[in-house]
Amino acid sequence: MRRPAKGEPRERETQLARLVLGLRTQGVSDPAVLAAIEKTPRDLFTPDLFKDRSWEDSALPIACGQTISQPYIVGLMTQALTLEPRARVLEIGTGSGYQTAVLARLSRLVYTVERYRTLMREAEARFEALQLTNVITRFGDGFLGWAEQAPFDRILVTAAAPEEPKTLLDQLKPSGVLVAPVGKGPVQKLIRYAGDGAGGFAKEVLCDVRFVPLLQGVAREP
Ligand code: SAH
Numbered sequence: 001m002r003r004p005a006k007g008e009p010r011e012r013e014t015q016l017a018r019l020v021l022g023l024r025t026q027g028v029s030d031p032a033v034l035a036a037i038e039k040t041p042r043d044l045f046t047p048d049l050f051k052d053r054s055w056e057d058s059a060l061p062i063a064c065g066q067t068i069s070q071p072y073i074v075g076l077m078t079q080a081l082t083l084e085p086r087a088r089v090l091e092i093g094t095g096s097g098y099q100t101a102v103l104a105r106l107s108r109l110v111y112t113v114e115r116y117r118t119l120m121r122e123a124e125a126r127f128e129a130l131q132l133t134n135v136i137t138r139f140g141d142g143f144l145g146w147a148e149q150a151p152f153d154r155i156l157v158t159a160a161a162p163e164e165p166k167t168l169l170d171q172l173k174p175s176g177v178l179v180a181p182v183g184k185g186p187v188q189k190l191i192r193y194a195g196d197g198a199g200g201f202a203k204e205v206l207c208d209v210r211f212v213p214l215l216q217g218v219a220r221e222p
Contacts (some may be wrong), residue, residue, distance in 0.1 A: 015055040028075035036105040045096040092142030093158035097123030
């Protein structure tokens with residue numbers, strides 16, 4: 001029997017199954033989250049130069065000096081959000097759109113904001129190819145959130161906020177959950193804020209992470 005070549009559907013399925021197994025052994029245990037990752041072909045989100053590394057559990061460079069997140073971190077953050085199928089989710093930092101695609105499989109609507117027009121357009125093409133019709137994109141400054149669509153059930157920030165993201169917390173429902181890397185240095189704390197239903201938050205530090213920083217304003221591109 002002929003072995004399927006790299007990139008062929010069967011090869012991709014095997015790689016995805018292997019990736020998911022690895023995440024499970026590292027503590028991503030929510031079956032719905034693992035299934036969403038298994039359904040999301042990461043090689044569609046990586047640049048040509050790094051295609052053959054799509055199945056590694058590591059962050060990789062993408063255009064505009066940004067990165068596609070490490071699958072383990074995607075699993076961890078998605079699990080920490082405790083998504084429900086009816087949830088309206090805000091994501092800050094679309095990047096490649098990989099995390100967005102995973103969120104889209106687990107929620108009703110995903111609003112995602114990116115400050116690079118190039119990345120936004122590339123991500124939009126991927127959502128279309130995957131027929132993810134419940135993703136709404138916006139080119140803009142994620143520091144401001146998306147006031148017109150607030151409040152959200154869940155908010156995920158995929159770039160490091162220098163300090164507690166107050167504007168975004170204000171756009172969360174009283175019992176909502178926000179997950180964000182917070183810190184000014186190269187290593188940040190991944191923090192889960194869970195609304196107590198009365199305007200306050202329970203704050204939980206999940207682990208150390210390394211994210212590119214959340215930057216003010218939209219990016220100027222040539
Ligand atoms: N989850 C993405 C990670 C992308 S890296 C993925 O897996 O591909 C973080 C992204 O946040 C970058 O694309 C960066 O441009 C974006 N970003 C940084 N500051 C931002 C801001 N203020 N508003 C919107 N996007 C921002």
